[in-house]
Amino acid sequence: MRRGAEAKTASQHTCLTLARPRLDQPPSQPISSDPSLPPRDDATVVPGMRVSEVGHKQEVELVPNKIHFMKTLSLKPLAFEIPDFLSEDECKLLINLAKREGLKKSPIQFSKERADSLEELAVNQMEIFNILDFNHDGQLQIIEMMSHERLAKDQLLTPKDIMEMYSSLKADPDGNGVLSLEEFKGVNMQDFYRYIDRKKTNKRELVRNSQQAWLVQGKGAHPIMHSIQQRVIHLTRLSAEIIELSEPLQVVRYDPGGYYHAHWDSGKAVPDISRISLEQFVHISPYHFLSRYATVLIYLSNVTGGGETNFPIADNRTYDYQSLIQNNIDLRDTYRHCDKGNLRIKPVQGTAVFWYNHLSDDEGWIGDIDQYSLHGGCLVTEGTKWIANQWISVHPNKRSQLLLQKVMAQHANDGDQSEGIVDEYCPAVHEEL
Structure with missing residues (x-):
């Protein structure tokens, strides 16, 4: 988040939208794609993005003078794979930055700070x-x-x-x-x-076994942090303001025996922030109010054994939570049953996986959680797995999102470092996810 950012009025954001592909939109411009894949007349796209079939590849420009290829991994959830999102040296740099920041055991319990925040807000x-x-x-x-x-x-x-x-x-x-x-x-x-x-x-049965660190991406951060934000902006086609107000980058390390049971990255946010004062809002931390609209997961290392990212019900014809547990096999259990998942992605250093955690509503804003985005990290059997998570955090209510942007800009204009909010509260943010 930038210090000195200028507050903007709601009238300047009347066109605020999220760029998740809408399945009823026809192509509005030519699309660069892998010539080995035949064109389809029923492509479902937003401008420049084609997602109509699993395996489809398209070109994306994330950095100047370099073309990346983005492959569709699944339609439910809508998920993509982008090789070479980061270079080997950039991956090593992020790992070193996380080590310097200091990795801590990933929390597995509901945050006391989160509970206190809800009590302070009198959520009934x-x-x-x-x-x-x-x-x-x-x-x-x-x-x-x-x-x-x-x-x-x-x-x-x-x-x-x-x-x-x-x-x-x-x-x-x-x-x-x-x-x-x-x-x-x-x-x-x-x-x-x-x-x-x-x-x-x-x-x-514990939800996860890992270590993590949070890396701030605002003013004064290492240049690689800004570079990653810019790539995420180009990849997601979202505004810089939304990306810069999202959570900091999370770096996670899984040693042998590490895993993360299947979960959803997002959840419903506190519905109304209009009753919150600036002081209360900053004290509580803005990220308690937001949902994770999309996830960009980056593999920072190769893994000798295990460690795949598993979407157990990706592209199922229907969703039924009860069917996740049958004949003593729990598909959420990434410690024992990762091999039963529909989509498993092997960690490859520098590769990013990008998916949407929410559907879109009728106005092109964040809608309900996409239940098919259930995912987890498979058991690491050999080697060490390093990943980075860049979450795109927004409020489900567009009016509250505009207020959030205004409040955060005002906080920055007052001369306080928004990074301080991040440093103090991020270990407690969304830790249940």
């Missing part, structure tokens, strides 16, 4: 219910409760775990596995948390 039971109700049907399915970051904490919960908890707490009187708003309001959330705290956890 009704708001929590609405945040968890992904499909907006006025009920909480088991899958929606399992997605509750503080409830899951450090564990890979199963539907059986949730039903046992309901039974113990008498939260689901009719035993149908679905909580109405009245049933949800009838249970103290602290009782849910205490129940999970008492549950014994096998080490392999």
Whole structure:
């Protein structure tokens, strides 16, 4: 984030959009593509981006005087692979910067800071219910409760775990596995948390095993950080303002035995930030209010054994959470069952994988979470795996996004370093993901 950035009024951002391909748009300009792949008349594109079939390759210019090729990996979620996104030397540089910053054990529990923030904002039971109700049907399915970051904490919960908890707490009187708003309001959330705290956890059920560091990309950062941001801007076709207000770069190290069970990178954000003062907003950290619209994952090393990125249900015809666990095989379990996933991407140094975590709404803004974006990191059996994550963070409400940009620009104009917010709060941001 830049110091001294000028605040802009909402009227200057009336055309604020996100450039996820819309499947009903016809081509608006010629597309550079791999001549070995035949053209298709039913291509689904945004200007310059063709995504109609898995395996399709297109040219993208991320740095001056160099052409990269971007290959479509899947349509659900919409995911791409870009070889040589970084050079070998750039990968090594990022690893050294992360080591100098100091790697820490990746958190596996819900952040106390996050909990305190929600309490400070007085987020009530009704708001929590609405945040968890992904499909907006006025009920909480088991899958929606399992997605509750503080409830899951450090564990890979199963539907059986949730039903046992309901039974113990008498939260689901009719035993149908679905909580109405009245049933949800009838249970103290602290009782849910205490129940999970008492549950014994096998080490392999912990959500992840890794180390991480956060690298700030604002003024004063190493030039490579700005260069990566520019490439992400060209790759995603999003505005510089959105990218620069996103989370810092996260570098993660997985040693032998490291893994990350399948998860979604994003979740619903606190719905309304208009009631937040500047001081409160800065104190809490802006990233608590945002969703991760898209992910750019960069492999910083080759891996001798394991360590693939696994999308267990990519391009399934339909999505049913219950089908993830069948015959004692849990497709979310990347420690034991990565070989059962639909899409597995082998780490290759310098390669980036780019995917959307959300669908688009009717206005071209962030919509519902794409359930097919469920992904994880397979068990590293030999060698060390290094990756970098660049998340594109936006607020699901366009008006709140405009307010966010205005507030952050005002904070920068006041002479404070927004990087300080990042340094203090990023280890606690989205740690459940």
